[in-house]
Amino acid sequence: MFIQMGADNSLIEGWKGRYLLKVLELHVDYIEYRPVQKEAAVAEKAETIPTRIEDALVMLTSVEPGDDEKIAEAAVADAVEFMRRMKVPRLVIYPFAHLSKELAKPEHALNVLKAMESTALSMGVEVHRSPFGWNKALAVSVKGHPLAERSRAFNQSTIQAAKQPTIEKKYAILALDGRLLDPERVYDMAVDEGFKLLVEKEALGKTAPEVDEPAHNKVFKRLGIDWEELSDSGHMHFGPEGALVYDLISDYASQIVRELGFPVYFVKGTNMFSLESKPIREHASL
Structure with missing residues (x-):
């Protein structure tokens, strides 16, 4: 050559x-x-x-x-x-x-x-x-x-x-009155410790304290909620009890947003995609 x-x-x-x-x-x-x-x-x-x-x-x-x-x-x-x-x-x-x-x-x-x-x-x-x-x-x-x-x-x-382009991330806390607050303000808010930990980990980049097993894991196991091994990362399957809890939480979330005082529209996507689309085909082959 x-x-x-x-x-x-x-x-x-x-x-x-x-x-x-x-x-x-x-x-x-x-x-x-x-x-x-x-x-x-x-x-x-x-x-x-x-x-x-x-x-x-x-x-x-x-x-x-x-x-x-x-x-x-x-x-x-x-x-x-x-x-x-x-x-x-x-x-x-x-x-x-x-x-x-x-x-x-x-x-x-x-x-x-x-x-x-x-x-x-x-x-x-x-x-x-x-x-x-x-x-x-x-x-x-x-x-x-x-x-x-x-x-x-x-x-x-x-x-x-x-390689993906670097995306600048900005976080804010959406207050009940519609204001966007700096995440650092979480320490001045009357919220529970769980919410503070969430903001610290996701928005402020702090490491969550180590625990033997998160309490919610035990609840998930009892309700039959787990990662779906035959799907890509992030998808879950729900047993009968877990499916009921999921639907109840969804109904409650819908009720809350309807009471916020501004128009709310719900949309739903498909869970079936055409393999003729190159990005979908490449993702499906992973």
């Missing part, structure tokens, strides 16, 4: 963008592997005994020549977000050359995999990295839910596309 490099390295970046860090993610009941035979000069030290890890997200990873630490960080951040949404307790990084025909040199691939491991550790994740440079006997049991298998790919272009 002939590559002409400009003084600003623009073509070098274009060359990098051609390659992808390719990952097949599997949410598994267990993964078990055993190093059998070294296949690379940079093979890491490993015992030839079985290793079994249960209830994990496995990242089968192929590293290509243009991949670097930034791409490794993006791949792990994406995986960790998924783990937290799905309540997966641990991560396994597994070298897997079979996702690409253009592999990075072994030394470079190992550095990228180590960067993935370091990123996961820095994010507070329990992480296991399978030894590099070995033929291994492998057994996995993949969970059966719709998001248990995901194909992912990352490069410089995808990282840039994922």
Whole structure:
């Protein structure tokens, strides 16, 4: 391949963008592997005994020549977000050359995999990295839910596309008489401690005091209210008792706003979307 490099390295970046860090993610009941035979000069030290890890997200990873630490960080951040949404307790990084025909040199691939491991550790994740440079006997049991298998790919272009513009946030307290108050005024208001804690955490950026388990969690569990594991982050499901409470709170909120003295209009959106729309299609494929 002939590559002409400009003084600003623009073509070098274009060359990098051609390659992808390719990952097949599997949410598994267990993964078990055993190093059998070294296949690379940079093979890491490993015992030839079985290793079994249960209830994990496995990242089968192929590293290509243009991949670097930034791409490794993006791949792990994406995986960790998924783990937290799905309540997966641990991560396994597994070298897997079979996702690409253009592999990075072994030394470079190992550095990228180590960067993935370091990123996961820095994010507070329990992480296991399978030894590099070995033929291994492998057994996995993949969970059966719709998001248990995901194909992912990352490069410089995808990282840039994922960056969002910085949005300046401003907070205010809406008083019952319609005035907008500075959040700092919360200390002068006759409100309960729960409201003060809410304003401190959301508007003033203060850290909430640690508790063993928030009291509302116990109430949610009793009412059958929990995160919906088969949806994206933020969606919940409600048992019969929880659904009743939700409807009663909704009715009460509607009653309150109707009594505020100004016109209030209610709107409702759809929960069904067309996959012909590119943003919807891309979001659905996550």
